Amino acid sequence: MRSMHYSKRTPEKLDIEVRRPHFDLSSDLKEDWFDGSAFKTAFENAFSLLFPIGEKAFIESVRNFEDQISDPKLLKEIKAFYGQEAAHRKVHQQYNEMLCDLRGYDLVHLTKPQVERHQNRYSLLTPYQRLAATVAAEHLTAILADDLMKNKDHFADQGKSVAKLWYWHALEESEHKAVAFDVYIQVGGTIKGRRKALIFATFFILKDTFRSMFIMLKNDGQLWKIRTWMDGINFLFLKPGILRRILIPWLKFFKKDFHPWDHNNLDSIDYWKRQIPQKSTANL
Ligand SMILES: [Fe+2]
Ligand SMILES: [Fe+2]
Structure with missing residues (x-):
């Protein structure tokens, strides 16, 4: 299905850069x-657990x-994609290990459903289905x-190292x-294949994130506090309401001729490029 719609592509002027910053996270994560x-905190930390x-x-799904x-041009972008995702994996693995050490969480228990799903169900998918899962995620x-x-x-507080880590990851994901x-x-991936993949990817990402969040909040003695859930409802649905805010962009993926660069956020990328060092090893 090499559709006529897909003359749309990544902007010519975008240069995907691989940065390797180092973040000193110990004082933040504890x-x-x-x-x-x-x-x-538990929501964002739970999200980090998914990345490695x-x-x-x-x-691997793209490499296939x-x-x-x-x-x-696409081959060059693929290499940069590998470089960026490999750096994210490494940094989030360090983040997750440090988090568990500092706060007494069990990393094996937290990541168990994701590990088992990848060993069992995910390994049975065809290469096209795995690629569709990546496109959706x-x-x-x-x-x-x-x-x-x-x-x-x-x-x-944008000055925290952990906040800078999330901005770095967000910049490169964009x-x-x-x-x-x-x-x-x-x-030749199909529209149906990617639509189905988004439903599954969203379900599993939310399921894993909420499970880990519950475990961490319980471990911290925060799970049954009203304040915790007032914060949660506000954060997810009201103010800022991140899940509410991403609903329309999420739905746009179901359009037949959707392309990620239908939403051109080069201005935002340019802004954050100036805040994040390009190939630094310096502590942030
Ligand atoms: Fe990433
Ligand atoms: Fe990515």
Whole structure:
């Protein structure tokens, strides 16, 4: 289905950069670093737990089709995509291990459903289905990243290292948001396949995130506090209401001729590029 709609592509002027910053997270992760809120901190930490396994699968799913790609621009973007996702995996693995050490969480228990799903159900998928799963997960990360980048007051304290880590990841997710999608189109991936994948990816990402969040809040003695859930309802649905805010961008993926760059956020990317060092190893 090399559709006529897919003359749309990543903007020519975008250069996907691989940065390798280092974040000193120990003082942030031992406390409720996200605005002092137990809920928001546990939610964001739970989200971090998904990346090491998820991003490994993203890279492999694209690599399965790399030899079918002849467009030099897309091939260059694919290499940058591998570099960015590999760096994210590494940094989030360190984040997750440090978090569990500092707060007494069991990393094996927290990631068990995701590990088992990848060993069992995911391994039975066809290469096309795995690529569709990546395309769908990349849409979710891209719309969350865009929301984070354009709401500069998302974190009350942007100076924290952990906040900078999330901005770095959001910037790179935005830069490479169409790479897996463009590969999927070029190798004949179907609209139906990617739509179905978004339903599954959204379900499993939310399920894993909420499960981990419950475990961490329980461990911290915060699960049954009214304040925790008032914060949670506000954060997810009211003010800022991140799930409410991403609903329309999420739905746009179901359009027949959807392309990630229908939403051009180059201005936001340019802003955050100036805040994040390019190839630094310096502490942030
Ligand atoms: Fe990533
Ligand atoms: Fe990504």
